Structure formats: structure tokens, C-alpha cells
Amino acid sequence: MIKHALNVTREADFAAWYQAVISEADLAEESGVRGCMIMRPWGYGIWERIQRLLDDRIKGVGYDNAYFPLFIPLSYFEKEAEHVDGFAKEMAVVTHHRLVGDGKGGLTPDPEAKLEEPLVVRPTSETVIGTAFSRWVQSWRDLPVQVNQWANVVRWEMRTRMFLRTAEFLWQEAHAAYASAEQAREQTMVGLEVYRSFAEDVAAMPVIAGEKPENERFPGAVATFSIEAMMQDGKALQAGTSHFLGTNFASAQNIRFQNANGEFELANTISWGMSTRMIGGIIMVHGDDDGLRVPPRLAPWQVVIVPMLRDSDEDAALLDYCEGLKAELVKQSAFGEPVRVLLDTRAAKAANKRWGWVKKGAPVVIEVGGRDMAGGNVSMIRRDRLYREDGKLDSAILAKGDFVAQAAGLLEEIQTALHSQARAKLDANIVRGVDSFDALKAHFEGSGKYPGWVEVQWAKPTGEELDKAVERIKALKLTFRNVPLDAAPADGTCMFTGRPAVERILVARAY
């Protein structure tokens, strides 16, 4: 039996395993501030990679980055009634702008410095960005406006879990205004496609892109689309959303333009966002019982070189050899970028370093000892294939030049392998043909801990009928995820209403 690097397996306790990966891979830690985590360098490094590659794609579809205030006056929320109902509940509210001594050696908010109007720490920025749009947009010539913001936002969540649900989190939010609903709908799908292709190609995370049902829409949206990824416990994670807001926000914020005929019209707006939650998804899609496996495109370091130093005279030559290897590797290009290589010279035992990088999920770990150097070789571990069939660590000895020549191809191979493994799990765990509520119930009650997702046919009920359907699946701890864009047409009966089905929707347990 393999002795894995973590002391808890996915099988034994998925939630504990998730926390163990975060801790053992040095991704993040509790901060002591309620609901707020500290993203440690390796975790934040993955976020920096996400930022850079997603940012390129967002700019590629015509958005400029800008930056809007952290604080939103209370009155902005009052304008948007539906929005208030959905978001205004749990938010951090700034009421004072000064601290003073409390007379007991401590500090307290100064009663003399109470704000006339409280400020809300942004939970999302539709209201403040929409207000700016209303100034920027006067004529049809000013449209479209497309801006993106990288920012921190705060939602006062009662139960938090690192990366998946934290009071403060980091994200990007893209906001745009168009002259027509048609164009805005089209661009909502452009945003969704940015997420789908980013998840698949960069995060090696297969996803299902589709439209959320009415009860799962963003407050104030006419339509919400998502990408849904399957975690290794069979649950769904919404990894990015794109919203068509129609004229709902434009009306509240007065985003109005004069069309070519001189008539005033409301603009149609959209918004789309992806957050640090994505890292939680990467952990639960790619992690294994030895820790994280970072897709090479997102790995802060793709190749880590560990010299087997022995406090001996040979160390200097060994370091030279490793420096030479690094110099050759950084000249290679993988995925159109120079290979990212770290030479780990910290004062620690080589075996501890090796397992540290395995737990962090560096795609390739190279060890170089005296014997490797003498033979002009390196010892290589690839993170996607850690063990041989006999359960021993799969460390391959390669000629240094051969490894350098293969490195970029190897990284691309690992990227593809992670994607294929995850794709196979997703495909194998979407069940179709469940055609009654009893069968749905039987599936989820009878499939053990990891029942995957079920694609059911439904009549797309609304109002009370939808509420009732939501209630029924909620009793099974299930939620409606989305109506896949590429689902087959409906040809059966709706298990909730008994009427002919009009589309197929995914049902799953979810984060």
C-alpha cells in the first residue's frame, strides 16, 4: 500500500482532506480576522497566474481595466430594490471615520466622527460602476462601454470555508453597456465563453456551460449563465457566472443614451465575474492524496530543482550544475511563455523539500545528487504520475540534455493529462435517463457518497411551481445547476410538473 504524503485521504474524509491540502501546500491560512483568510505565496502565486492569463483573455474581447471605489453609499442600494433584497443583507458597513481612546487604555469608534451616510464595503460593483456609466454614456456613439475591475469584495458569510466562501475575496468583475438587448445577450455569452475556455484550457478543468434556472439568478438579472465543474466528491462548483441584466440596472442608475434618431433609450448592461473560489475548484478537481497538483499553465514554478546538498566540498559543483540546468530550462518555452524554474537552495533536507513540492503540486520536481551530476543526469518526478505500478515513487533518471529538450513537451503533456483525467471523471458521472422524481431520489439515496450529477428533463416551471420543485430537491440536498448549452433537446416528461419537458437541467449537490 502506498504511504501518501497527507494524513487524510479524499475517500476517508473529503472535507478534512480539502483543509489538509490547503495547509500542507501552503496555499492559505486563517488570519484571525473573522471569515478572512491569508493567501500565502504559493496560493497567491496561483492567483497571479490566473489573473495574468484571464486578464489577457478579457482584454482580448475588448475590455479595459479600471478601478472603482471600495465603498458604496447606502443610498445606491436603495435605488435598486430587487438588488437590495438579494445582496443587501449581509454586508460590512462603515459607520465611523475615526478611532479615539476609550479612556480605559483601548480604542473605540469616535462618536463625534459618525458618517452622515453609512458606507457599504462593496459586495459587487454594479451600482457604483453603473453610476459611472450613466455619466459616460450620452449618445449611441459612446457605446459599447466595456470595463473590467480586479478587486476585493466583501460578503458577510455566516459559514466560511477557505477559497470557497470567505467574507473577503478577490475577483474580477467585467461590466458593459450596449445599445441593444440583442448585443448585450450576445456579449453575455462572450463572457461565458471566456470562462469556459479558460477553465478548460488553462485550469485543465472540464466544465458545463449553461443557463441558471430562475431561482439561481443573480439578483436583478434577466438571465444568469454559469460554468459548473465537478469536484472529486461528485459535488458541483459554480466557477464563473455571466449575467444579462437587461435594462434593470440601467433603469435604476439612469444609463440612458440618445440613439441615431435623437430618441432616448435605456442601455442594456451585463456583468461577469470569476473569483479566488476558482482555486478551491482547482484543489478539488486536481488534488490527490499527496496534496495539490497544479496545472502547469497555472503553476508559479513549473519545474523545481532540488540539489541534494550535503554540506560537503561537492556542494559548490552541484549548485553550478543546477544553475546550468536552470539557465538552459528558462530558455525553453511552454505554452508560449518561458518555462518557470525555481532552484530551491533553502537550508532543509532534500527529501523534505521533495515532499514539500509534491504537496504543493509543482508539475515537475528534479533532484540532482552527486551521482546524477557525475553521469550528466537528473532524477525526475512528474506530479501527474507519482507512483509506479508497484507503488514505489516513480523517479526517472534522464540525461540532462534530454530532459531540457523534453521539458516543454512534458509540461504540455501533464497539462493535457490533468484535463483528460478530470474530463473522464466528469463524463462518467453525469447520469441521464432518470425520468421520475422517485428514480432521482433512488439515485441519490443509493449511489453512496459520490453520486455525481443527474441531467433531468423539465418543463422549466416558474413561480410557485418552481418553488415547489426546488423544495423537493432541496430535501435531497440537491440544487438545480444549469441548463447545459449543448444538452440534447427534451423528448420526455417533466418529473416535477408532469407536463412535456422543454429542456434538460443538471441536478447536483453543490458547494
Added chain:
Amino acid sequence: MIKHALNVTREADFAAWYQAVISEADLAEESGVRGCMIMRPWGYGIWERIQRLLDDRIKGVGYDNAYFPLFIPLSYFEKEAEHVDGFAKEMAVVTHHRLVGDGKGGLTPDPEAKLEEPLVVRPTSETVIGTAFSRWVQSWRDLPVQVNQWANVVRWEMRTRMFLRTAEFLWQEAHAAYASAEQAREQTMVGLEVYRSFAEDVAAMPVIAGEKPENERFPGAVATFSIEAMMQDGKALQAGTSHFLGTNFASAQNIRFQNANGEFELANTISWGMSTRMIGGIIMVHGDDDGLRVPPRLAPWQVVIVPMLRDSDEDAALLDYCEGLKAELVKQSAFGEPVRVLLDTRAAKAANKRWGWVKKGAPVVIEVGGRDMAGGNVSMIRRDRLYREDGKLDSAILAKGDFVAQAAGLLEEIQTALHSQARAKLDANIVRGVDSFDALKAHFEGSGKYPGWVEVQWAKPTGEELDKAVERIKALKLTFRNVPLDAAPADGTCMFTGRPAVERILVARAY
């Protein structure tokens, strides 16, 4: 006389000119939220360039990026008494975590959701990062720790001015802990040198690096160093600071390690930060009466191509020609990066576009009309040399291929020209040899509006003597800036104490 693009000149009203540049160059605007600005795409684009190039340098000296909470519990400030005195006064305080209806159709902080301990929106992160360091550092083997954070911070300033002093601003803050004071002092200077070289080489902004006097130190610091830049009105702008904190913060936050002999010692910490204030400096160093001039290394677009479209059959060919030009230009490399080229196809008059880009300060604007195309040419304006000697716009016609071949060199030439111009102004406006307070007074009262800086000799007074000196220069609206690292040794008498001087310090009006 030249008719400039702005309707106010630096000479006529520097403060109004500054606001005009921000507005006309689309850098930023008021947000409607007190003290918070909106950074528009061109302004934020400059910040993104600053981020990328400064980030490379910070990583280059061994720092990893990480992310710490926005909120700091009140009690963290109480631990650090000196720090509280300096910073705790004007800060945004979160006291509630929920909004509810106020019964009058509006919203109000929910009295039921009052936080037990108020949270302060970070004005800087020494306390929260230091608390993390205290967990991370146990042994000498854990040192040094070097992390950097890109973040928003909030200081509730009473008088705000865009970029220079805003309630919320963006910055990076580097924090590190070392085993010895010597090492920490050395690394404080590494941080300062990052800023000095970044300002000079990237922002084309000549600066004086030096140590701040005691009264200008960061609260809690043992020593504070700064880079000071001279604005075109002769005032100084502190553009970056690096602090040696000794064991002051380590003691409050218990950053303690076991040394090689097994004894416990306090770590020595440092911090250094640069903010969006830098953009205010770039405006006031490089701007002219036609708007901003962005140093090419920081320009979001270095070359902007404006096709002279006429809604005619020729337009398609003209666009093809411009696309071809762009394709050739982006293959060129300036400053080790591909040249950043925008083809401006917006529906607006070519002349308006030209002046728009002049005001924004794009380093090179290329116009292409039918005649240019027919001749295989382009018309070029370079932003550092906008007018000919006769006051006419200096638009040069070049063969397209010649322009492409010269483009990278031209950008490098413009970068150097901006730096040289600013360097000449700085050098010409530091006055030395003012050896009595009366002479100092006479200089600042007699030098018109732009008296520059004076380097005086002083005895480095402390305590009450220093307070008195500060009072005296304050009456002249002056402040002590810094003791330049490369100042000549003192050889005179201190104008404040009458004792022999020990060093030279810069005195100036300042932002």
C-alpha cells in the same frame, strides 16, 4: 503664440492645470463617494504598467507576493501604542455586518448585527502581517521572510486631491523580517534602491534618495528613507518610502525566533511602499500645457495609429494599410518588450482623436491619410517634441518602413528625453550655500512662485530643538524632505542651532 490643448497653463494656475490634465487625459474622475476616485482606463493602464515593472523588481530582490485581510481588528492597533498615535486617528471603521429596512423605504445598519469588535479598514498592514510573521517565524532557519502585497488601503483624509491624497488608494507594501538589525537595515536600503532605480529608469523621474528627519518618520519606525521628486511648480513629492522598524513592531506582535544557540530573539522588520500617488508625480513631472506625457515604458499604448477615415471607398484600403503597419510594429521590441500599438478605429474625427492622444500623452501618434498611403508613408507626431520652432505642430512624414525600423529606438529616445528634461529641472533648482535662516527666508520669499529646494546644513537637532526648527520653516510653508544619501559632507554651521552642522538636508514646499 502656440494655442495649447488645455485651457489652463502650468504658469497660470498649477493646481487647476493638474486637475485639467487628469480630466482631459481621462486619467481619473470623482466617484461621488467621498475622497474616493475612479481610475479610468488610461489612468489605470499606467498603474498596471507600474505594477508589472515594479513587481518584477520586487520579486527580483527576493520577495513573494501574498494577500492579507482588508480588515484589521481594533485590538491589533491597541498593541502598538506609538503606531496608534500616528495612524489610528482617521480610519474607516466597520461596526455592523448587516443592513435592514429602516421602515421608511430606506436601509440602515442593523442594530442586531453590531460587531463585537469593530474592524478597521487597513490603513497599512504592519499589524496584520506582523501577526502572521509571528506564526511563521519560530527558528533562525525561517528567516528571512520577505512578502509583498498589492492592495487597496484607506486613510480618512480630510482634504483629498486625486492621486496625491485620496481616502482609498492602491499600493504595494513590502514587509520583511530578519535575524539581525544589520541585515534589516541593509534590506531597507535595497527597498529604497528599488524605488530610486524604478523612478529614474522606468518613470523617467529623477529623485533624491535619502533619510527622512525624525519628525517625518513613519510612526513606529527607527528610520525612514524616501525618494523625493521635484514637481514643475518646484514642490517636492515623496514618491516612495522604506522603513527600518527595528524590533518595535516585532516586540508588539511577538515576532520571535530561536537563534542557532537556542536563545530567543526578536526579529528586526522593515516595510516599504509605493502607491498610485506615483501617477500624480508623473503628471506633475512630465505634463505640459497640452496634457500628459507618459514615459514610453509606462505608456499603455506606445504608438497610436489614427487612420484618417472619410466614410469613402478608400477607407477599407486605408485600414488594411494601418493593420499592416500595426502588425509590423508589434514585432519590434522596445525596452525588452514588444511595442504596444493601438489602431484607433473609433467613430470620431481624426483631428479629435489626434488631440485626444496628445492630451493622454501617448508617446508617438501616427496619422495615415490617403496621401500617406499612396506614398507608402506615415505622418508622425512625437509627444516629447510637439511643436516646431515656428510654433506649428511638428508632424513629420516618414516612409513606413523607415518608421517601423526606427520605432523602438524612437521610444527609447523619448524615454531618455523626458528623463533628461526633468533631471535638468531638478539639478537647476536645488540651491546650495544658503547658510542662515534669514537667507533661507529671503530665498523663499524672493524667488517668485517656483523657488525649488534648498539644501541646508544642520546639526540634526532632536526633541524640542527639532520641533522649534520645524516650526520655523513651517511658517514659511516649508518642510524637511530628506538627507540625501549622496550629499557632500557638512562643513558649515547649523542655521537652526548655531552648532557645527553634521549633515545636509533638503528643505522644500511639498505635496
